[in-house]
Amino acid sequence: MSEPVVTRFAPSPTGFLHIGGGRTALFNWLYARRFGGKMLLRIEDTDRERSTAAAIAAIIDGLTWLGISWDGEIVFQYSRAARHRQIAEQLLAAGKAYRCYASPEELTEMREAARREGRSKLYDGRWRDRDPSEAPPGVKPVIRLRAPATGEVVIEDQVQGRVVWQNSDLDDLVLLRSDGNPTYMLAVVVDDHDMNVTHIIRGDDHLTNGARQKHIYEALGWNVPIMAHIPLIHGPDGSKLSKRHGALGVDAYRAMGYLPQAMRNYLVRLGWAHGDQEIFTTEEMIAAFDLPQIGRSPARFDFAKLESLNGHYIRGSTDADLIAALEGLLPHIAGGQELASKMTPALRAKLLIAMPALKERAKTLVELFDATRFLWASRPLDLNDQAKALLNPEAKSVTAALLPELAAITEWTPEAIETVVRGFADRAGLKLGAVAQPLRAALTARTTSPPIFDVLAVLGKDESLARLRDQVG
Numbered sequence: 001m002s003e004p005v006v007t008r009f010a011p012s013p014t015g016f017l018h019i020g021g022g023r024t025a026l027f028n029w030l031y032a033r034r035f036g037g038k039m040l041l042r043i044e045d046t047d048r049e050r051s052t053a054a055a056i057a058a059i060i061d062g063l064t065w066l067g068i069s070w071d072g073e074i075v076f077q078y079s080r081a082a083r084h085r086q087i088a089e090q091l092l093a094a095g096k097a098y099r100c101y102a103s104p105e106e107l108t109e110m111r112e113a114a115r116r117e118g119r120s121k122l123y124d125g126r127w128r129d130r131d132p133s134e135a136p137p138g139v140k141p142v143i144r145l146r147a148p149a150t151g152e153v154v155i156e157d158q159v160q161g162r163v164v165w166q167n168s169d170l171d172d173l174v175l176l177r178s179d180g181n182p183t184y185m186l187a188v189v190v191d192d193h194d195m196n197v198t199h200i201i202r203g204d205d206h207l208t209n210g211a212r213q214k215h216i217y218e219a220l221g222w223n224v225p226i227m228a229h230i231p232l233i234h235g236p237d238g239s240k241l242s243k244r245h246g247a248l249g250v251d252a253y254r255a256m257g258y259l260p261q262a263m264r265n266y267l268v269r270l271g272w273a274h275g276d277q278e279i280f281t282t283e284e285m286i287a288a289f290d291l292p293q294i295g296r297s298p299a300r301f302d303f304a305k306l307e308s309l310n311g312h313y314i315r316g317s318t319d320a321d322l323i324a325a326l327e328g329l330l331p332h333i334a335g336g337q338e339l340a341s342k343m344t345p346a347l348r349a350k351l352l353i354a355m356p357a358l359k360e361r362a363k364t365l366v367e368l369f370d371a372t373r374f375l376w377a378s379r380p381l382d383l384n385d386q387a388k389a390l391l392n393p394e395a396k397s398v399t400a401a402l403l404p405e406l407a408a409i410t411e412w413t414p415e416a417i418e419t420v421v422r423g424f425a426d427r428a429g430l431k432l433g434a435v436a437q438p439l440r441a442a443l444t445a446r447t448t449s450p451p452i453f454d455v456l457a458v459l460g461k462d463e464s465l466a467r468l469r470d471q472v473g
Contacts, residue, residue: 003198004036004037004038004198005031005032005035005036005037005038005198005199006032006037006038006039006040006195006196006197006198006199007028007029007031007032007037007038007039007040007197007198007199007200007201008028008039008040008041008042008192008195008197008200009021009024009025009028009029009039009040009041009042009063009068009070010041010042010043010044010077010188010191010202011025011043011044011059012043012044012045012047012050012051013043013044013045013051013052013055013056013059014047014050014051014052014055015055015058015249016055016058016059016062016248016249016250016251016252017058017059017061017062017063017249017250017251018248018249018250019233019241019248019249019250019253019267019301020203020232020233020241021059021250022062022063022066022068022250022263022267023230023233023267023268023270023271024201024202024203024230025063025066025068026066026068026264026267026268027201027230027268027272027289027294028199028201029068029069029070030268030285030286030289031199031201031289031290031291032071033286034286034287034289034290037198038071038072039068039069039070039071040070040071040072040075040195040197041063041070041074041075042074042075042076042077042191042195043056043059043074043075043076043077044077044184044187044188045076045077045078046077046078046081046181046182046184046187048078051078058249058251060074061251062249062250062251063250065250065251065254065260066250066260066263066264067260067261067264067282075191075195077187077191080187080190080191080194081181081182081187083190083194084176084182084186084187084190085176085180085182087175087186087190087220088143088175088176088182088186089143090220091143091145091175091219091220092143094219095146096145096146096219096220097143097144097145097146097175097219098127098128098129098143098144098146098172099127099132099135099141099142099143099144100123100126100127100141100142100143100144100172100174101127101132101135101136101139101141102123102126102127103136103139106126107122107123110122110123110124119169120169120170121168121169121170121171122171123144123171123172125149125172127141127144128144128146128172140178140179141178142174142175142176142177142178143174143175143176144172144173144174144175145172145173145175145215145216145219146172146219147167147170147171147172147173147212147215147219148167148215149167149168150167150168151166151167152164152165152166152167153165153167153170153211153214153215155207155210155211155214155227157207157210157227157228157229158199158226158227158228158291158292158294159204159228159229159230159231159291159292159294159295159296160204160207160229160296161296163207163210163211165208165211170211170212170215171212173185173186173212173215173216175216185209185212185213185216186216188209188213189213189216189217189220189222192225193217193220193222197225198225198226199225199226199227199228199291200225200226200227200228201228201230201291202228202229202230203229203230203231203232204229204230204231204232205232206229207229210227210229228291228294230271230294231271231294231295231296231297231298231299232298233270233271233298233299233300233301234298234299234300234301235300235301236300236301236302238298238300241301250263251332254329254332255329255332255333256364256366257310257329257333257364257365257366257367257368257369258306258310258364258365259310259313259314259317259325259365261282261313262306262309262310262312262313262314263306264282264285265279265280265285265309265313266305266306266309266310268280268285268289270299270301271294271295271298271299272289272293272294272295273293273295274288274289274293278309279309279312307363307364308363310363310364311362311363311364314359314362314363314364314365314368315359315360317359319352319355319356319359320352322355322359322365322368323348323351323352323355325365326351326365326368326369326372327340327343329365329366329369330369333366333369335369336369338376339369339372339376342376347375347376350375350458350459351372351375353457353458354372354375354450354454354455354458357450357451357454358371358372358450361448361450371449371450373444373445374443374444374445374446374449374455374459375458375459377445379466379467379470380467380470380471381442381443381444381445381467381470381471382445383441383442383445383446383471384445384446384447386441386446386447387440387441387442387444387445387446387447388441390437390438390441390447391438391441391442391471395434395437395438395441396438396471396472396473397472398428398430398434398435398438399435399438399439399442399468399471399472400472400473401424401428402421402424402435402439403465403468403469403472405420405423405424406420406421406456406461406464406465406468407465408420409461412456412457412460412461413457414451414453414454414456414457415453417453417456417457418453421435421436421439421453436452439452439456439468440452440455441471442467442468442470442471442472443455443456443459443464443467443468
């Protein structure tokens with residue numbers, strides 16, 4: 001490419017980092033990294049009433065968790081308002097903009113007339129060529145762009161293809177409000193120009209904005225960045241993504257126990273494809289990502305696919321990394337503080353021994369956390385309903401008869417324990433499950449767990465015998 005690639009992610013800090021915003025940030029980041037460029041972060045905080053410090057923190061935290069980094073300092077759009085006003089005045093002086101004195105009542109009438117007539121153009125241009133001397137007294141004007149009234153505006157979009165609008169259907173944009181504050185449309189163009197942005201990658205809900213913003217670029221004689229408008233994410237049923245589908249903040253996915261590398265892999269495949277490949281390392285994503293491979297149809301969010309992918313990444317993680325991920329999750333989930341307070345070196349060692357078996361079953365870190373409970377639960381265990389039903393009087397009697405033989409084991413290993421339990425079952429004329437399942441219920445408070453002999457071994461002899469005695473009386 002003739003000039004270094006510069007992309008930008010430009011969220012409004014009016015709430016959390018939405019999952020769609022996370023994907024947009026990822027696409028910008030991957031494209032910049034693919035071509036050895038930069039991705040910049042700009043916080044579009046011109047809406048002073050709705051922009052909050054908490055939302056800014058949530059956006060930064062969400063990007064950091066996803067592993068998406070930006071280059072240079074964060075740019076805050078509101079701090080650049082003087083520069084935006086300067087450009088509006090420059091356009092005014094060049095005759096490329098004009099002062100509009102239309103009252104709120106007149107604007108309402110124009111909008112209603114446009115709706116009745118089915119026109120997309122809401123402003124009728126009544127102040128476009130009038131002399132400011134005709135202005136009514138006491139009215140503070142806005143500054144509007146003198147947009148082309150004829151011809152067409154074309155965007156050769158990297159995703160949508162060639163998109164054409166008739167200029168007669170587009171309004172003369174407000175650049176500066178009557179209170180002197182710049183509009184979003186002006187601020188975006190000025191900031192993208194001043195930040196040397198070469199590629200604008202954003203949701204296709206901004207496609208028409210692209211046409212309007214191109215008018216501003218052309219009025220200023222500035223180069224128009226290459227644009228790529230990506231389809232929005234829809235729910236599994238094809239409707240607009242809602243909270244029930246997964247329209248949540250990135251922080252919610254962390255709290256649900258998804259790994260950041262799994263989220264990156266899932267998000268990159270929402271609307272982008274590289275052959276039939278489904279699993280990507282970050283390096284593979286960077287090497288393969290390009291804009292023309294983004295589809296034009298909305299991607300559909302699929303929780304089952306995300307869970308399956310997350311399970312793949314859990315199974316592929318080292319045991320030590322999973323324990324670290326689990327510890328990182330604890331502040332964000334119910335009951336996490338209880339485990340955090342018990343995380344001694346001894347417990348961490350037990351978790352490390354148990355992890356190979358535990359991670360085979362878990363699809364999320366929350367499931368993994370739940371599966372570790374038997375290791376750190378306080379005695380006596382609070383059995384779930386299925387475990388209580390399994391540990392009936394007959395099962396308790398069998399377990400009580402086995403206890404002395406378990407107590408006599410000198411080398412507490414899975415192999416030694418299995419030999420004793422199998423021998424006991426054979427002598428009692430019982431299937432192994434009739435002995436093992438009551439043990440599982442008494443030791444873990446549930447009916448599913450890693451292999452029971454591994455459970456006994458990792459708990460240790462003293463803790464195992466104590467738990468069994470708690471349940472059989």
